[in-house]
Amino acid sequence: MRSGLDVSTFATRRLQRQYIRNIDRQLISEEDTFLWLWKRDLKAETESKIVAAQDQGTERKYYATKILNTETDSKCRLCQQFDETIHHTISACPILAKEQYIKRHDRVCAQLQFNICKETGVQLDKKHWYEHVPKSVETGQGDNVTILWNQHVQTDRTIPNNKPDIIIRDNEKRTCMLIDVAISGGQKCD
Ligand SMILES: [Zn+2]
Numbered sequence: 001m002r003s004g005l006d007v008s009t010f011a012t013r014r015l016q017r018q019y020i021r022n023i024d025r026q027l028i029s030e031e032d033t034f035l036w037l038w039k040r041d042l043k044a045e046t047e048s049k050i051v052a053a054q055d056q057g058t059e060r061k062y063y064a065t066k067i068l069n070t071e072t073d074s075k076c077r078l079c080q081q082f083d084e085t086i087h088h089t090i091s092a093c094p095i096l097a098k099e100q101y102i103k104r105h106d107r108v109c110a111q112l113q114f115n116i117c118k119e120t121g122v123q124l125d126k127k128h129w130y131e132h133v134p135k136s137v138e139t140g141q142g143d144n145v146t147i148l149w150n151q152h153v154q155t156d157r158t159i160p161n162n163k164p165d166i167i168i169r170d171n172e173k174r175t176c177m178l179i180d181v182a183i184s185g186g187q188k189c190d
Contacts, residue, residue, distance in 0.1 A: 053086045060084045091183070101183065109165045109181050110134050113149055116168060120145045144172050153178075 037047070061084035065074035076084040078095040089096070107130075114129040120140030126132045138147040148167040155162055166179040 053090070060086050060089065062088075105181060105183050108183060109149075112179065112181065113147065113166050116147055116166065120147065120168075122147065145170060 036042070042050075061071055061077065062074045063085075064071040074083045076082050076088055076093055076095075079093050081094070082088050082092065091101070110132055111129040113134045114124065114132045117124055117138055117140065121142075122138045122140040124132065134149040136149050136151060138149075139145065140147065146167075146169040148169065150163060150165060151167060153159075153162045153164065153167070164178040164180045168177040168179070170176070
């Protein structure tokens with residue numbers, strides 16, 4: 001377990017580096033973006049890998065070509081179309097977009113749905129979110145809340161995107177909260 005001082009030093013050092021300089025501050029909440037560093041949910045090794053990735057310090061070909069000068073071709077190994085920066089790999093590669101980004105999106109939604117179920121008293125089969133497989137319909141708080149997963153919403157007019165990731169329906173107040181998740185790179189493109 002890392003001490004508070006270690007985390008503070010770590011975060012301060014991190015804030016001085018490239019990622020923070022590149023963030024478009026008008027588009028994101030800095031406090032929420034860095035919350036994961038203060039919560040200490042991850043192992044130190046995992047944290048350092050994520051920070052290195054955000055700082056472009058991982059073994060990407062763009063880094064090897066432009067910074068280390070150990071390679072001459074900076075193009076992505078998967079799509080061969082764009083520079084292989086970490087931001088390309090995590091959010092902009094057309095090859096990864098076909099399957100891997102969708103899987104990641106679905107896992108984020110599954111964790112969110114798991115937490116909503118816990119908060120609303122739904123009985124869950126699994127103890128951990130990463131084992132959890134969402135069901136189409138869950139009911140919580142004595143049938144007062146219905147949680148829908150990946151369900152079409154019937155509308156009077158045709159709406160092309162009518163399938164939110166999660167719907168929380170309050171059956172007493174007769175209200176619905178629609179949740180649609182987008183995984184943002186949180187980064188403007190250089
Ligand atoms: Zn690519």
